Amino acid sequence: MLWPDGEIHINHKITAPFDTWRIEELALECSLVLVGLDNFKIKDYPGYENKRGSGSRSDEPFPLGECRTFIFKPMVVQVGPASTSYEMMMTAPQPPHVDNNADECMRIFGDYLNHVEATFGSADCDVHHSVCEALRVGYERYMGGGFGRESSGYIGVLYELHHLSILRSQRLRNMRLVLDQQQW
Known part of the structure; x- marks a missing residue:
């Protein structure tokens, strides 16, 4: 759903098999930036009907189950006045985290994330x-x-790493887009 302020709200089931659709990654490929993630509330969308959309039962409702509202904004390329450099701007704050594993993720993978440029910049890696x-x-x-930690808790940390x-x-x-534009 397109909102007047330019936000794009996508309501999507997050249970199997729909949880494999990679909504955030698909949006990035379309130059959309995730700016919010909320639990879906049907009351926020007056007139919304959960219809199947196609097939022989297209007018029948489907069970909603657990859903999220993904909120996106387009990435904006802004040209500075009297300048040939381009600047990529994200028009909104970073997306919130559903699971709060950021501190634990940085404790565990901070060295890896900080070392990745040196590691993967090497041709013999x-x-x-x-x-x-x-x-x-x-x-x-x-x-x-x-x-008393269980290995299942590590999955939340891996989601944060992802x-x-x-x-x-x-x-x-x-950054690559900015550099490409500066070369023109």
Whole structure:
């Protein structure tokens, strides 16, 4: 749904099999930046009907189940006055985290994230080995971080790492676009 302020709200089921649709990554490919993630509330969308949309039962409602509202804004390219340089701007704050694992993720993977440029800038680096080793060491750090931890808690930390990786990739793509535009 397109909102008057330019926000794009996408209401999407997050249960299987819909949880594999990679909504955030698909949006980035379309130059959209995630600015919010909320639990879906049907009352926020007057007139919304959960219809199937196609097929022989297209007018029948489907069970909503657990849904989220993904809120996006377009990435904006802004040209400075009397300047040939371009600046990529994100028009909104960074997306909020559903799971609050940021501190734990940085404790476990901070060295890996800070070392990634030196590691992957090297031509003789075995990327597969480096990533697998970082995940193994990360698991050991997580399990050693407190008594009674279960391996299932590590999954939340990995989701946070994935989120940080998407943000880093987005930032690097933006920087590349800026550099490409400056060369013109």
